[in-house]
Amino acid sequence: MRWTARHDRTPGGGRLLAAALALAVALAAPVVGPAAGALAAPVTVTNGTQFTDTNGAVVHAHGGGVLKVGDYYYWFGENRNPDNTFRAVSVYRSTDLRTWEFRNNVLTQSSAAELRVANIERPKVVYNAGTGRFVMWMHKENGSDYNEARAAVASSATVDGDYTYHGSFRPLGQHMSRDITLYNDNGTAYMISAADDNYDLHIYRLTSDYLNVAALVGNFWDGAHREAPAMFKRGGTYFLLTSGATGWSPNQARYATAPSISGPWSGWTDVGNGTTFNSQPAFVLPVQGTSGTSYLYLGDRWAGAWGGPANDSQYVWLPISFPTATSMSLTWYPSVTVDTAAGTVTGNSPAYYRVTARHSGRVLDVINGSTANNAEVKQWGWNGGGNQRWEFQDAGGGWFRLVNAASGKCLDVANASTADGANIIQYTCGSGANQQWQWAALGDWFQLRARHSGKCLDVVNAGTGDGADVQQYTCGAGTNQQWSRTVS
Structure with missing residues (x-):
């Protein structure tokens, strides 16, 4: 994951998460000690949102990984300053994977002198049964450029206590190390990291205390230009999931x-699809319960893709399915139901609606079926196309994002304008209030009110023909601001 402009050898390299992602995906969450199992009820997790903790604060665990200890899942991740430099590695815990309790900032700028001005990415934690310590590895940069490419290590006697920083280095004294993940294979730990300006992926075996690199197991993908690694094992097969190196922009996993x-x-x-559903791998979490083990993809939808700071990033969690013993697949779902007690993860298919203007009987339409950012939204006669079907995606607090079925992009007030007459377009979904709408009852009809401006979705001049433009305008009683929605 990267916090500065890309600098790889070719344009489009290094950060897609060289930068959760991008939730590198540290995978393999071993159970420490005898675990009775998380006695939690099934929960639903909405994708493309920010999580909040039990105090209502935003969860900052970007580029992170999950470790299960007893009945609790501990989620470690990046918590950054507004300029994207390192603030802390934060940890949260949950029994159900939705209700997150903030526990501690386990590593901060004050943990060591070299962390005062630094960038820490993709922290992952494993437990060492031999030493009784929890060991964290991460990618470390100096906070001013992206040239250090070092691995860093910290450890603690407790999973959510303050971690002692042991320093940073290049593995074996020579190899660059950026996006990183850990895998604990029955007591032998491995570190996987992007090397050689993200052109190579190295697998290292760690020393018995997990605090250093013992040996390079191999560079199996010389020149592959992959990052954001996440490793897990299912049956007798090891899987390594990665992204391409395209800066903050999502790509094909x-x-x-x-x-x-x-x-x-x-x-x-x-x-997955060509953008991995606008996310980057961060971790793959085995969820083990009474019905077996499911595998949960944890991804980051990085705010850098739309010009925002890293702490505005969102999360994408999806069930992984396995057509064969040596293949995996990812399908988009707007939400997933997780039952940690049973060990099941189920995707929930979206409901799509046509949204019809009262005065004209015509529907919201992305013109010409475009899938591009900034494509115009107008009204048009219903024809059943995906460009006329919208998912009402819960954004929390009674607000919704309207996501187009054909493009996967959001109904957006252009440039977050608050003015009357501001244009309505589709744009890559983010966390902006100009993409959040209230479905407000007005008798038997509804208004769509933009969160950032308080203004209503409006057909310009109450036009009734195909192609009449759609704008935001001060809310009134006109039927050109009144809408219905019908499952389609």
């Missing part, structure tokens, strides 16, 4: 498989 960490590893196979 790909995975490789092997019967052993030392290989032989397969070539890369695409998974």
Whole structure:
């Protein structure tokens, strides 16, 4: 994950999460000690949103990983300053994977002198049964450029206590190390990191105390230009999930498989859509319960893709399915139901609606079926196309994002304008209030009120023909501001 402009050898390199992502995906959450199982009720997690903790504060666990200790899942991740430099590694805990309790900022700027001006990315934690310590690895930069490419290590006697910082280095004294993940394979720990300006992916075996690198297991993907690694094992197959290196912008996730960490590893196979549903891998979490084990993809939808700070990033969690023992697939769902007691993760299919203007009988339409940012939204006669179907995605607090079925982009007030007559377009979904709408009852009809401006979705001049433009305007009683929605 990257916090500065890209600087890789080719344009479009290094940060998609060289930057959760991007939730590098540290994977493999071992259970420490005898776990009775999380006795929690099933919960629903909404995708493309920010989580809030039990105090109502935003959860900042970007680029992070999850470790299960007893009945609790502990989620570690990046918590950044507004300029994207390091503020803390924060940790939260939950039994159900939705209700998160803030526990501690386990590593902060005051933990060590070299962290006072630094950038820390993709923290991952594993437990060392031999030493009784929790060990964190992360990617460290100096906070002013992106040239250090160092791994850093910290440890603690308790999972959510203050971590002692042990310093940073290049593995084996020579290899660059950026996006990072850990995998604990029955007591032998491995670190996987992007090397050589993200052109290579290295697998290292750690020393017995997990505090240093013992050996380079292999560079199996020389020149692959992959980052955001996440490793997990299912049955007898190891999976390594990665993203391409395209800065903050999302891209096609790909995975490789092997019967052993030392290989032989397969070539890369695409998974998910071309943008991995506008996310980057951060972790893959096995969820084990009475009905078996499910695998949950944890991804970050990085705010850098729309020019925002990292702490405005959102999360995408999806169930992983396995067509064969050596293949995996990802399907988009607007929400997932997680039952940690049963060990099940189920995707919930979206409901799509046509949104019809009262005065004309015509519907909201992305013109010409465009999937591009800034495409115009107008009214048009209903034809059943995906560009006329909208998902009302819960954004919390009674607000919704209207997501177009054809493009996956959001109904947006252009440039977040608060003026009457501001244009309505589609744009990549983010956290902006100009993409959040209230479905407000007005008798048997409804107004769509923009959160940032308080103004209403309005058909310009109450036009009744195909192609009449749509704008925001001060709310009134006109039927050109009144809408219905019908499942379609």
